[in-house]
Amino acid sequence: MNDLDLVRTMRVDAPIPSQRRLDTGREQLLAAIDSPSVAPRAAGAGRRFGGVWGLLLAGGVAAVTAAGVAMATRTGGSPVTLHNLTPAAEWAKYADPLVERAAFGWLPDGMRANGYVADSQDEKYFQVTARTGKAKGGKSVTLTAYERGTEPPLGYLPGGVPAKRIPAMPINGHRAYWIFKPDPSGQSSFELRWQYAPNRWADLEGDQIPGDSAELTRTAYKIAESATFGGSRPIALPLHVGGVPGGLQPDRTVLNNGAYGQVSVIIGYFAEPSSELGIGIVESDLRNNTKPRPNTRLRGYPAYQTPRLMYVYGVNGFDVQLSASGSILAELNRTGGLAGLFNRMTILGVDEANWTTNPVN
Structure with missing residues (x-):
């Protein structure tokens, strides 16, 4: 789940969570706003707070x-x-409070960038999402670019399982690894991280993307290799x-x-x-x-x-x-x-x- 999954719950009647609820962790927060995660993925510390x-x-x-x-x-x-x-x-x-610090190049057919997040809390980042459909089951791809600094925490997969680095081929010659790797079981999700420049990291997450493990891997790399960073377009x-x-x-x-x-x-x-x-x-x-x-x-x-x-x-x-x-x-x-x-x-x-x-x- 990315930030736009949480933002879709931002109706005018959405309640304001208490700090105690924030402190209970991401999984309980998602349950509290009735927006269950649709894909196993890492939850980095200090990011992806919900859109309320x-x-x-x-x-x-x-x-x-x-x-x-x-x-x-x-x-x-x-x-x-x-x-x-x-x-x-x-x-x-x-x-302008929203500047395009990262952008997609290539995307699968029918997808376009239609969600943006700029967050300057503890772990500063810019995020762009491409999502299809009006329901939560639509295809989505999310690119997160972190502000210059150390490697972001790996966080935890759903269920409290600590995420681990899974070896991956370099992206444009830069170090990369999977946090959640496509597998032969037919699941349609992935999370790929790479160091696109010195002290600069990016994550690419995909959900409900069609294809087997090899096809998903090719899709992830084609999106990652064509992404651009460091823009200034408001x-x-x-x-x-x-x-x-x-x-x-x-x-x-x-x-x-x-x-x-x-x-x-x-x-x-x-x-x-x-x-x-x-x-x-x-x-x-x-x-x-x-x-x-x-x-x-x-x-x-x-x-x-x-x-x-x-x-x-x-x-x-x-x-x-x-x-x-x-x-x-x-x-x-x-x-x-x-x-x-x-x-x-x-x-x-x-x-x-x-x-x-x-x-x-």
Whole structure:
């Protein structure tokens, strides 16, 4: 299972998992959100958190407040400064939160890249997925490029079995090994890892790909050998939001652009010790009857609003979910809280021609 498998559960009614649930491990998390793994695969430490708000959080705490400016330092990371928004609003400049650091070259017929994840939590990586079909049983290929550093952990296979390096032929002359190798039994999954440059690693995962062991091996190598890394193309998103407090950097950005027949976006921010901001949109689904019942209207749209959580329905074909807490929420409250943030949002619809590569501020 890759991140887009989890993102498909990001409906506007999805609950926010507690930190205790996050700590119970990947297998229990998948069960908690009713999204069982469809393929044996390794679960690397510190990555592949699910696509719901609570999964944007990371550990490590140290914060002080002085002169109205909150300073937060993440363990193992850079300081985060939350700048107060003046009545005129301090419009921080943000780079595009989703940049194509890796890309497919060749893909099997009928497949295209339609899901992206940029994660800057403990184990930083960029991930691109190609998936077919609207159901969870469709074919999928996922390429993960890790930020420069040491070899990522092997993690565990489902059932708690420690993953091991399985010898593999080099990829473009670079060291490679299987984490989950195609076998003669006819299973349709694999995970291949290689060191595509000094101190840079990539994983390629396939699921429900047709073919026997030899055919799957050829498919995996053809995809891996044609993949490219180190790109800088910004990926456009179907929303724009202004008034995000300055000094924040997105911990996690997810675009589902047609995988599972749906368009959805998550942009998540986190500041120590326990402050977060989640911005998400998902295509409206009239068949979903489990949404919180509206208790107000915002800009004419039916909405459900609490001080920390908000849903707004039917905005240019999308449902909007906003959540905030701690010092980030305190800053937003200076300019109208979550309602004020929604008032500064523009939903750009499903036509990619209207999307923007500068979605924040």
